[in-house]
Amino acid sequence: MSPLPMPVRIAAGLAATAVEQVRELPRLVVEFPVTAVSQALQASMRVQQKVTELAIKGDKALGSFSQAEESPAWATFDDEVEDEPTTNGHAAVTPIKPSVLSEPVVRQEPAAEPDEAGAAAGIEAVAEQTLGAEADTPPAVLPDYPGMNLHQLRGKLRTLDLAGLQALLIWETSHENRPPYVTMLSNRITNVQENS
Numbered sequence: 001m002s003p004l005p006m007p008v009r010i011a012a013g014l015a016a017t018a019v020e021q022v023r024e025l026p027r028l029v030v031e032f033p034v035t036a037v038s039q040a041l042q043a044s045m046r047v048q049q050k051v052t053e054l055a056i057k058g059d060k061a062l063g064s065f066s067q068a069e070e071s072p073a074w075a076t077f078d079d080e081v082e083d084e085p086t087t088n089g090h091a092a093v094t095p096i097k098p099s100v101l102s103e104p105v106v107r108q109e110p111a112a113e114p115d116e117a118g119a120a121a122g123i124e125a126v127a128e129q130t131l132g133a134e135a136d137t138p139p140a141v142l143p144d145y146p147g148m149n150l151h152q153l154r155g156k157l158r159t160l161d162l163a164g165l166q167a168l169l170i171w172e173t174s175h176e177n178r179p180p181y182v183t184m185l186s187n188r189i190t191n192v193q194e195n196s
Contacts (some may be wrong), residue, residue, distance in 0.1 A: 150180055
């Protein structure tokens with residue numbers, strides 16, 4: 001049997017494809033809104049990316065023409081602003097901002113000159129004084145602490161009291177000193193102190 005001519009085979013293939021598409025039509029009708037929304041979101045994200053790229057290029061181009069001033073007017077700190085008399089003769093009053101406790105309260109003698117090596121030695125001395133011989137072992141309040149990631153630690157923090165949190169912070173600062181962990185522990189200590 002000789003094969004059929006190419007145009008007949010193509011027409012048969014088109015007919016079979018049309019039948020398959022008609023059978024798939026109910027499923028495609030249900031999926032159409034989701035597909036349309038998805039494509040619209042993709043298009044808007046592409047436009048946003050292009051606009052952002054153009055803005056960055058524009059910033060670079062404009063940055064080469066103008067030099068930034070050394071100290072912008074908005075870069076002033078509270079201690080730099082001096083009290084000036086107002087129109088009624090009274091000095092201007094700046095509000096006091098609440099301080100955030102970033103380290104546990106530990107009594108120690110002030111160092112003569114603070115430097116990085118001295119600070120590290122001070123932290124180790126406080127850790128040794130507070131934790132004693134257990135300074136090299138993980139804190140007893142959370143023995144698996146060194147192997148925890150941030151999410152695991154966040155889940156355990158609510159179960160610890162103030163002393164346990166401070167022990168963890170001292171251990172962290174004297175061993176790993178990872179900024180995200182120190183920040184999380186410091187914030188939790190502050191919250192516990194404010195709520196007690």
